[in-house]
Each structure stands twice: as C-alpha cells, then as structure tokens.
Amino acid sequence: MISQAISKVELHPDQLKAVTAGEGTIAVFAGPGSGKTTVLTQRVLTLLERGVSPEKILVVTFTRAAASEMQQRIEQLTGNTSGLTLGTFHSIFLRLFHRMGVSVPRLLNDGEQRHWIRELLKDKEQPSDEEGVATTLSQIGFCKGNMVLPERMNVQKQQNKLFRDLFQAYETRKKEQNTWDYDDILLAFCGWLKEEGNPMSGSFSRILVDEFQDINRVQYDSLQLLLAKKGSFFAVGDDDQSIYGFRGSDPKFMQELSRRPGSQRVVLSVNHRSTDAIVAVGQKLIRHNRMRQEKRLIGMGRAGKEPTLLKPSDEEEEATKIIASLSDEGKTGVLYRTSTQARAIIDALVREGIPFSASMGDALFYRRWQVKDIFAYLTLAQNPNDLDAIVRIINKPKRYLFGEEWIDTAWNLSRKINVSVLEALPELPGLETYQKKNLSQLALQVKSLCGLGAREAIQEIRQRIGYDRFLTAYAKDLGQEVLSLLEPVEELTVAAQSFEWGIDLLEHADRVERALREPSPNPRIHLMTFHKAKGLEFDRVFLIGLHAMTIPHRRSLQVADHRKNAAWEEERRLLYVGMTRAKRELTLSISHTRQGRRVGPSPFLKEIGFDDDEITLKEDQDTFVANPHYIPSRRKEKGQPQLRFAGEELTIGTTLIHQRWGEGEVIAFEPLEGSAPGRKVALRFPHETVSLHYELSRQLGLIERMSTESGEEG
Numbered sequence: 001m002i003s004q005a006i007s008k009v010e011l012h013p014d015q016l017k018a019v020t021a022g023e024g025t026i027a028v029f030a031g032p033g034s035g036k037t038t039v040l041t042q043r044v045l046t047l048l049e050r051g052v053s054p055e056k057i058l059v060v061t062f063t064r065a066a067a068s069e070m071q072q073r074i075e076q077l078t079g080n081t082s083g084l085t086l087g088t089f090h091s092i093f094l095r096l097f098h099r100m101g102v103s104v105p106r107l108l109n110d111g112e113q114r115h116w117i118r119e120l121l122k123d124k125e126q127p128s129d130e131e132g133v134a135t136t137l138s139q140i141g142f143c144k145g146n147m148v149l150p151e152r153m154n155v156q157k158q159q160n161k162l163f164r165d166l167f168q169a170y171e172t173r174k175k176e177q178n179t180w181d182y183d184d185i186l187l188a189f190c191g192w193l194k195e196e197g198n199p200m201s202g203s204f205s206r207i208l209v210d211e212f213q214d215i216n217r218v219q220y221d222s223l224q225l226l227l228a229k230k231g232s233f234f235a236v237g238d239d240d241q242s243i244y245g246f247r248g249s250d251p252k253f254m255q256e257l258s259r260r261p262g263s264q265r266v267v268l269s270v271n272h273r274s275t276d277a278i279v280a281v282g283q284k285l286i287r288h289n290r291m292r293q294e295k296r297l298i299g300m301g302r303a304g305k306e307p308t309l310l311k312p313s314d315e316e317e318e319a320t321k322i323i324a325s326l327s328d329e330g331k332t333g334v335l336y337r338t339s340t341q342a343r344a345i346i347d348a349l350v351r352e353g354i355p356f357s358a359s360m361g362d363a364l365f366y367r368r369w370q371v372k373d374i375f376a377y378l379t380l381a382q383n384p385n386d387l388d389a390i391v392r393i394i395n396k397p398k399r400y401l402f403g404e405e406w407i408d409t410a411w412n413l414s415r416k417i418n419v420s421v422l423e424a425l426p427e428l429p430g431l432e433t434y435q436k437k438n439l440s441q442l443a444l445q446v447k448s449l450c451g452l453g454a455r456e457a458i459q460e461i462r463q464r465i466g467y468d469r470f471l472t473a474y475a476k477d478l479g480q481e482v483l484s485l486l487e488p489v490e491e492l493t494v495a496a497q498s499f500e501w502g503i504d505l506l507e508h509a510d511r512v513e514r515a516l517r518e519p520s521p522n523p524r525i526h527l528m529t530f531h532k533a534k535g536l537e538f539d540r541v542f543l544i545g546l547h548a549m550t551i552p553h554r555r556s557l558q559v560a561d562h563r564k565n566a567a568w569e570e571e572r573r574l575l576y577v578g579m580t581r582a583k584r585e586l587t588l589s590i591s592h593t594r595q596g597r598r599v600g601p602s603p604f605l606k607e608i609g610f611d612d613d614e615i616t617l618k619e620d621q622d623t624f625v626a627n628p629h630y631i632p633s634r635r636k637e638k639g640q641p642q643l644r645f646a647g648e649e650l651t652i653g654t655t656l657i658h659q660r661w662g663e664g665e666v667i668a669f670e671p672l673e674g675s676a677p678g679r680k681v682a683l684r685f686p687h688e689t690v691s692l693h694y695e696l697s698r699q700l701g702l703i704e705r706m707s708t709e710s711g712e713e714g
C-alpha cells in the first residue's frame, strides 16, 4: 500500500515499482533525469512505513549537497530524520568510528594536503603547479580507492617509480604527524571491520546508496560488511554516468549487484528533464558502449528543437557566438572536457563584463607555471628591474646561472652604475666567461622583446630564446609528455592574438584573476567541466571544443592496450553526461582550429548522428577519425585529395612529436607506393619504430614538428 506521504509525489509507474519493490537486493538502473533522488527518498519512507526501525537504515550519498538535499526531503515528508544514518561515505564512517569508541587521528584539510603534495613534488623536481598537484592527488586517490598502497606497487617505468616514491613519502609524512586524509577514513574503516572480525556486522538491515555507479572497491567492501546477513541493499545508479574511473570507481559493481542471486532489477526509463530530441541523441551516443546494461530511455513527449552543431572558425569565435546568443530566460551552461578549454570564453566574458560562474580550478589558466614563465619574460621587457621575474626565468632555458645568489649584488651594482638589474648582471665581478656571455645575451634577448606585439613576443620567447626547447628537455628529463607541457604555451599564444602588446595581456590576466576572486551572485552563464556538471541541469547547454583528441581525450587513452576500450567508453560516458544536462536546448560546438591548428571533429559526433557533411568543416578537409575501431565511410572524391603538408621538407634526423609516442626521429622516408600521393615516413621512438603517412598525419594533427622548425603554421 502506498502511504499518504508517498502519494504526495506523483510518481511515474517505473519509479513506483522501484519504491515499492519487496526486500532483498534491488538495483535500480536509472537513466539521466529519471528522478533518482525522488525514488531513493520515497524508498526510505516506504521502509519506515513498513515498520523498519530508523536505526537500522543507512543511506549513503556521494556528495554533501546530495546528502543535505535528501535529508531535507525526508524531513519535509516525515517531520524528522532522527535515528536514520544518512550522509556521505566519509561522514558515516567517521560517525561509526565514534559510535564504537575508535579514536581517529586529525584530518588533513584540503589546503594542507595540497601544500604537502606541492612540497613533495618540488623535492622531486616535478611540476608543482595546481595541475601537477591535482593530478598527483587523483593518482593517489585512484590507488587508495583500489586499496593499492605504495608498498604493494610493482613499477618499472621511471615516471611510475617517481610517483610511487612520492606516494610513499606522503604516506610516511602522514604517519609521522599522526594525520589522515579523506581516503584514509575509507581504508581504515574497511580494514578495521575486517581485522576486528566485523564488529558492526548486522548493524544495518537496509542499506540504500545513491549514484552507485561511482562506488569503488573500498566503499563496496565496507558496505558488504556493514549489511546484516538477511539485510536488503537498494542501489540507485546509472552505469552510463560512471565517470570517475580515474578515482577507482567502476560501474562493474553496479552490474555485479544486479547479478546476485535473487536480486531485482528495476529500470527507470523515463527522462523527466529533457526534450525528446535531446533524450534521443543521448541514447544514440551511449548505445555505442558495449560494457553497459541495455536500457531504453524515453522522454516525456516534450517538444523542442533538434540539437545543433556550431562550427566557428576558432575558440575566440566560438566564445563570441555563445555570448551573442545569451538569453536571460533560464540557466545556460557551457561545458568542456578540460579546464584549459575555458580560457577563451572566460577571456571574452571578462572583456565584455558579463557575470559568470566558474570553479577556481577551471579558471586557473593564467596561473599555470608555463604561462607564468612567459609572463616573467614579458614583465622583464617592461621592467628589467623585476627581481622575481629575473629569478624565475634566468635558467629557462638552461643557462647555468645562479640568479638567487647574485640578485642582491646585481641590485646594488645596478644602483651604483645606473643601469637596470638585468644589465648589471653581466657586470658582476668574478663571473665565468660563459656566465658573462649568457647574461649579456639574456639582457639583449629581453630588450629585443620590447618593440614586439604580444603574439610576436611570445613566439620569440618560445623559439629564438628557446623556451620550447627548455620544455622539451624538461619533459624528457622527467619522463613526461612534451605535448602536455607545451599545451598552456600554445593556448597562451592563441590568447595573445587578442592583445596588441604584452602589457595588455598581463593586465587582462589580472582582470581575469579579479573576476574569479569576486564571483558574481547572479551569473548569466555557468562554466564547468563535464565532470563537474554531473547531477546538474541547465535550460540551455553548449558543449564546446568537441575535437578529436579532446573527447576522447588523448591522455586518457594512454593506457595499456587491455584498458583502451574501457577508457574509450568512459570518455563516451563523459560526453553523455554533458549532453544530458540540457533541458531545452543543446548545442555541440567544434571550432575549425584549436590553438592555431586544424583539428578534426570528435568521432563521437558521428555516433550522435551528425553526418560527414555536417561535421566536415571545409570542403577540402578530411574527417579525422581517432577511434581505431571505426571505419570511415568513403567520401566522394573529385580527383586526388590535396595534401596541405606536401611541400614540407623532411630530412633524416628531423625530430617529430607524435600525439601518442612523443618525440621520434625520422630514420627514413619515401614516396608512397602506387599512385597514392604523399610520403611514408619511418619514425624511431624510444621503444618502437613506426611508419606513418607523413602528410596525412600532419593534417590530422597526429604529428607535429618541433616548434623551432615549424614556423608559423596554422
């Protein structure tokens, strides 16, 4: 019988089926917008009505926001939630430790944890900017989520060894200071249950979990141990929205649950959020995933326009077009795969003075360390007495100088002989000949930046001064990917196009910083990554930068062969999460160029249903298909295709950078066999040698020339 409380909400028959299902394991597979929170809340009410004691009920959510929303809803319907154990994994496990009299060390706060990681990265001479810290933290989280601690890591590659050592140092430091991070709560709780012979066994006869697709090994094991022998498990989730694989979550747990003997499987198949057209394209995309529970999702019959494809010429035009179409009716969201992609739209919004919301993490582009290095050169061109800037770049590229040791003396000397600090440096007494020469050259190089426009100055820093060479060597030393380190510099070069002089760019970066520090209470537009958009909804959604190599992201595909398919599917789920945030309008955008280079569309666009002609950005451009399993349809060709890079000179020994394998050396090249145009080039990488179609690979952005050679391409 449905209670009065439940009848207050008009549940769809699917939702009702889940809410009123009998006991045992119940796995509710719910598509996006199908009302998971409502179902879980109503299920709690049903259990209370069935006479289950609130003390025996455990409700777990993944975020504090979801927990407090759930609490409020239950309170509204029942008057109170006393006795019920409800919260996130972390808060619940802490409460249970407390209940059982187990003492818990002090918890590291977010800032402290980041600070420690930054220090450890610096010790190991690894990039210690925000991104480096975030990446390391997520790697540590992934290991701990899978119950893998440094002592159990068997690693071969130099970079993995570096990570293992850092992870070990971090764990040791925590132990010495008797502190825990948040992952430790989960690990310690699970370990305690196991070691103590499960002292909490049978505490809960009903466990309900929201967003079950995001569960990881340690969470899953802990819940199994907490559940009473004949207890019931009620899990709500969408395996199609599992996007935290990098933290160890895995939709297989959801599937495992539904395969347990006697378990019931309920599917919520109506999307209450979006128009039918949006629901349909989402379905078209996600059906390409193989590792998933088959489920059909339909809309509520809401009409609306078909999702559209925006094809601006570059990121700047993309931003301008989105801003031009802004409407104050309802909420607008701009979503992207990686935070660097927010740079152009944030720049445009700041220029126009339009209030927006963006998380700090997404908006830190101008604080990336490579950007700060370039800014230091630009600053010095304005003010050759800027001591911080001198120290920052004195060995970038390597000049074998001792900036910090010399700076005070140079300052005093500059006052004495009435020149700038930069000019005083080569005059310091006791310098070696090469040091004097390098310092004189540095002063001249900085001087040469003065008359140049913003973009030209950056190109000069990168090429003639040798900043790109420095990054390439640095990446090699650390065993890191060159392209990843170069990316912020490429982005900055594009950003600089909108500014006449370096000083204008520096001032603009300050304005961006201020806009982020003082967020508007009434944003007209919300910017976030696909990851952060999970669980949210907007009336209008723009998905920007849907290029090959961006979604699926090339870095996430750099995994062992046996994990490639899974990685590919997680990328598809990410796009699916983004698309299904839209209530009324969905626009997918792909610019003609990205960071000044031609780029092809994401292979997912084809899967959504955009045909070759729609995706193709220009008559002469081949559609790039990055999916190795995908066979492109033949385009009707009139004569031979034009190869844009046919004129590029190739010599033995030339270094090329490949998106996947990094730097490689040309060891041979020859015309392709038969009448096919172009050259076959053999490239030797550290661990393998591969043959490629040179012109096509260049055109598709798969290989690039070192920027010292490539000149003004794109």
Ligand SMILES: Nc1ncnc2c1ncn2[C@@H]1O[C@H](COP(=O)(O)OP(=O)(O)OP(=O)(O)O)[C@@H](O)[C@H]1O
Binding pocket: 010, 011, 012, 015, 030, 031, 032, 033, 034, 035, 036, 037, 038, 238, 241, 271, 272, 273, 534, 535, 536, 580
């Ligand atoms: N039975 C219902 N009747 C009317 N509206 C509903 C019903 N169930 C859910 N909704 C509405 O549908 C939208 C999506 O619901 P909700 O956010 O709970 O879905 P979800 O399954 O958690 O979605 P996602 O997984 O995509 O984040 C919300 O605006 C919610 O108010």
